[in-house]
Amino acid sequence: MAKKAPHRLYLTEEQIPTAWYNLRADMKEKPEPMLNPATGKPVSEEDLYPVFCKELAHQEMDNDTQYIEIPPEVLEMYKNYRPSPLCRAYNLEKALDTPAKIYYKFEGNNTSGSHKLNSAIPQAYYAKKQGLNGVTTETGAGQWGTALSEACCYFGLPLEVFMVKASYNQKPFRKAIMQTFGASVVASPSNTTNAGRAILADNPDNPGSLGCAISEAVERAVSGDNVKYVLGSVLNQVLLHQSIVGLESAKAMELLDEYPDVVVGCAGGGSNLGGLIAPFAKDKLQGKANPRLVAIEPASCPSLTRGRYAYDFCDTGKITPMAKMYTLGCTFTPSPIHAGGLRYHGMAPILSKLYHDGYMEAKAVVQTNVFEAATLFAKYESILPAPESAHAILGAIEEAKRCKEEGRSETILFGLTGTGFFDMLAYENYQAGNLNDYIPTDEELAVSMDRLPKIPGIQE
């Protein structure tokens, strides 16, 4: 019998997990290994050293260790904003008149405004510990860049952020926050890298793209003086760090004698979803429980629901190793929807594998419906969600409506990844009726998917 849940349940500081959970250890079939594009052979840990710092390269390749200790220095900074609350959406439930119980894990209560900080902190920590002179990264919507700026500032590690020029100009306040935390922010394409100069030579007014920013950041890392590159999503290491979201959620639900029938998360690169579902996917893989795991992605960038499960580059510039994942093709250009954090052509290899093997469901939604759900949620739950997070809200609301139709009192858990304070332009456009719900045609998707890399003997 479930206990009466408070509106917001905070674990105590002692209950914050002290180890991350590595879902790969419990997957009988592991995600396919990354391939070196030059040789077509699986990459080794050492192959990653030029780009990633050693401990992170090790975590990236570690398919076996079930629990990995969180360093005390990382835990110390986690305690600046963790535990995050597990919330019971009593007011939303009432508004929906649903018999379902709706829980959400809210990761927006920190200055970066999202869950991204959970991985930024260990990445900055390991880089500092290795004695690096700094790290580079790219940012689009700005959540990752903000989180990493906070983490690098805390550990005293220099950071250079390549920010997509269109965002740099449209979101000056994101830039200002990163600068407040001491980061150097460069509009991409820039004339500080070969990749940037080549693009600018072709078109001085190029507004930039995430792919281009990644290329600039990686170039800087590999050519820099003891500088490495860090990334906020997709990678195995990122999902590992984000498992703290799921572990706290599972612990809090356990205290309430609750267990989710369905776990819903928004899915861009997969960092939030992979972290949220981790302990529940474990139960499912071990046959101890059978919760539904549901990814909600934008219909404008539907990698899981309409992409191919294939080897592809992680970046548009084709300089990263290739990963086996659901992908729309690394040359796919998503329409400029406002949930910038979900505009990625592929999906984390771990999640792609789980989806491919039938452990996870996926659903694509259009953004007008997403903002409608966001506005309803704000009214009843007093939190202004990020557009990315609102994809999960919509997914949860649809599950709650189904429960009402079926007369079932299911327990729904969703991930509320962040706040929308820097996305008000999107809200304004929604209110003015200026959003479009563009869905790419099969022909449009085929253009990039038909250009997936050819790998002799593996992918013809």
Next chain:
Amino acid sequence: MAKKAPHRLYLTEEQIPTAWYNLRADMKEKPEPMLNPATGKPVSEEDLYPVFCKELAHQEMDNDTQYIEIPPEVLEMYKNYRPSPLCRAYNLEKALDTPAKIYYKFEGNNTSGSHKLNSAIPQAYYAKKQGLNGVTTETGAGQWGTALSEACCYFGLPLEVFMVKASYNQKPFRKAIMQTFGASVVASPSNTTNAGRAILADNPDNPGSLGCAISEAVERAVSGDNVKYVLGSVLNQVLLHQSIVGLESAKAMELLDEYPDVVVGCAGGGSNLGGLIAPFAKDKLQGKANPRLVAIEPASCPSLTRGRYAYDFCDTGKITPMAKMYTLGCTFTPSPIHAGGLRYHGMAPILSKLYHDGYMEAKAVVQTNVFEAATLFAKYESILPAPESAHAILGAIEEAKRCKEEGRSETILFGLTGTGFFDMLAYENYQAGNLNDYIPTDEELAVSMDRLPKIPGIQE
């Protein structure tokens, strides 16, 4: 012996106070009564009915009831974001190398971004309960307007916000949040009121002021169809509602076997400071403890440290009752510093009385030092503070440095009222060295203070 405090201590939902504390009940000498400017006589509760809804007028005048029950409907919405955490600034302490223990009560973990929601909720609730057709208010920096929008949306009460035109244009995203919560936002001066039209006739490009926006909002309320005016600071009722900040702080410190030697808060109109210190001022008034209570105000608008304790109007338009308070004169125009929420000519009558009677100290600080403290705090505590809140941070840091000099391990508590996500322009100006630390001369202050109202027999 104090217990080891977690970085963030959250009370349980059951520990949220169920009654507000009315400090006036414990003041042997009460704040002076408000006066009707037409008659020079004290206003009665009924005199306030044309402007305020009845329950709030009652609370405004109630000098006797010690604890006032929080209605269950208000508590239900409080639980959407309360309890707020009592934080121990371990990382800041370490950076300052101080023997002092620094605690802060963080009120920024809600969409309005500040403590303002604590009073917005009951004000919207009582208005709805009285069957009003709506409420009007003004907003400058936008925190109060945002908070009230959230509260009115939750209770289904129409809201019209007069937003100072300069802010309306400079902070479009604040406007967008209010609109997301269904509020009607009007740039002030507007052509929808006599007060606004008169100003526009004189100068169509007038950028507006808080005084003008108050005048427009009050005019709309008194001439509207069953519509009342609500205000986010200064008033007794607001300090009453904000007592929840102090009550939660005191409860959390009690659980830690702690008690503050000094309580520090930023002071504009006094809503946050009055709420934070309430239970500690009670102990002081009752002789049970003797904590220092310290108000930090901007040197550009130094009502406590350089103002006169006198009867004055609460608004620039001179249409409100007169209150006895520390004031720079209601015609004082503060320099446009960025901590917009602290640009008020007067100070809450309750706080003015406590200060006058020696129960409270006050200190004025310049904004370059404020932003320096804000940036240091962000680095170590991972929270980006509002410029208003950063006044209290600076005050606390100075106390911690004094403790270091004196070798004393005092316990410091300060109020961190909100986040600075909408104040990045100010941070950018700070980083660029573009802030000025203007301090008005005695002659400049005399201009407005010499124009305080004359009241025969009371104030000549």
